Amino acid sequence: MNSDVLIVGTGALATLFASRLTSAGCAISMLGTWPEGLTALRIHGARLVDANGNAQTFNVRVADDPKTCRGAKYALVLVKAWQTERAARQLAECLADDGLAVTLQNGLGNREILAAQLGDSRVALGTTTTGATLLGPGLVRAGGEGKISIEAHPALGPIEEALRNAKFNVEIVDDAQSLVWGKLVVNAAINPLTALLRIPNGELLNRPTARALMHALAEEAASVASAEKIELTFSDATAAVEEVAKKTALNHSSMFQDVQRGAATEIDAICGAVARAGQKHGIPTPINAACWQLVKALTVNEQLSSS
Numbered sequence: 001m002n003s004d005v006l007i008v009g010t011g012a013l014a015t016l017f018a019s020r021l022t023s024a025g026c027a028i029s030m031l032g033t034w035p036e037g038l039t040a041l042r043i044h045g046a047r048l049v050d051a052n053g054n055a056q057t058f059n060v061r062v063a064d065d066p067k068t069c070r071g072a073k074y075a076l077v078l079v080k081a082w083q084t085e086r087a088a089r090q091l092a093e094c095l096a097d098d099g100l101a102v103t104l105q106n107g108l109g110n111r112e113i114l115a116a117q118l119g120d121s122r123v124a125l126g127t128t129t130t131g132a133t134l135l136g137p138g139l140v141r142a143g144g145e146g147k148i149s150i151e152a153h154p155a156l157g158p159i160e161e162a163l164r165n166a167k168f169n170v171e172i173v174d175d176a177q178s179l180v181w182g183k184l185v186v187n188a189a190i191n192p193l194t195a196l197l198r199i200p201n202g203e204l205l206n207r208p209t210a211r212a213l214m215h216a217l218a219e220e221a222a223s224v225a226s227a228e229k230i231e232l233t234f235s236d237a238t239a240a241v242e243e244v245a246k247k248t249a250l251n252h253s254s255m256f257q258d259v260q261r262g263a264a265t266e267i268d269a270i271c272g273a274v275a276r277a278g279q280k281h282g283i284p285t286p287i288n289a290a291c292w293q294l295v296k297a298l299t300v301n302e303q304l305s306s307s
Helices: 012-023 035-044 081-094 110-118 157-165 177-197 201-206 208-227 237-247 254-261 271-281 286-296 300-306
Strands: 004-008 027-031 046-049 055-058 061-063 072-077 095-103 123-128 132-136 139-142 148-151 170-173
Touching: 004 012, 004 081, 012 027, 012 046, 012 055, 012 132, 012 139, 035 061, 072 081, 072 157, 081 095, 081 110, 095 110, 110 123, 123 177, 157 170, 177 201, 177 208, 177 237, 177 254, 177 271, 177 286, 201 208, 201 237, 208 237, 208 271, 208 286, 271 286
Parallel strands: 004 027, 004 072, 027 061, 046 139, 072 095, 095 123, 148 170
Antiparallel strands: 046 055, 123 148, 132 139
16 A cells, blocks of 8 residues: 555654554654654654664654645544544544544544544544553654454555554454443553552552452443443453453553653543443442542643543
């Protein structure tokens, strides 16, 4: 595939995807609003650090005005959940009439926000467990090699090919909602605790109280998923989050990284989404609700951005 791919976002995953897709021969444009990130990408390109600490540099086109990206045929949406409304407005200005935006974001509601601006036919829902750590503006270190799962869509072929050529592990599924909810259960159980306690994922397994809270968060989220008639890809939520915490033991969750930087987090779309859906179904979610408010209270930026 030689077509351009527009990446909406300039953070960790956006920089990782830009680097790998460029290395596979795609012409990449990155659309964002973070001044430091845009400047670094313009000057240095997208930089990817390997396991040995060596950095490769990839030239990308950088834009802060969606009008300069008009006619984009394929877009990957890789912004934080609280930025989705802004991304949807940007894409409404630049996505081609027959274009496709693929969301690989965390949390609930991203597809619906994008579809409200773009229409259902121009949005594909996906999720990814690929990890990345932002070391600085435009500079990223790859985390564990995860999977990209995208709901089947008639226009998906070229972007699927591009992702496979970039050596991503891609699967096309009939229903991505179960995968999105499965990731939500894991994120709700791990991310807020690591952010509040300032610890890597695996440390949750070493602290009995933290481990019990992780289990409670997962069970609450799984109960809400059941009420939403979502068939999760795992039958035991506790075992699922334990496995992820073990496999990603040294990782700092994206929420922990956000809190370290004093940035807004995705807590509204994770624990907040669980709590709101639980309330709708009359299912108590006290631990998710408490973590939702505690993480929001960590930074002024968080309170302002999600109020």
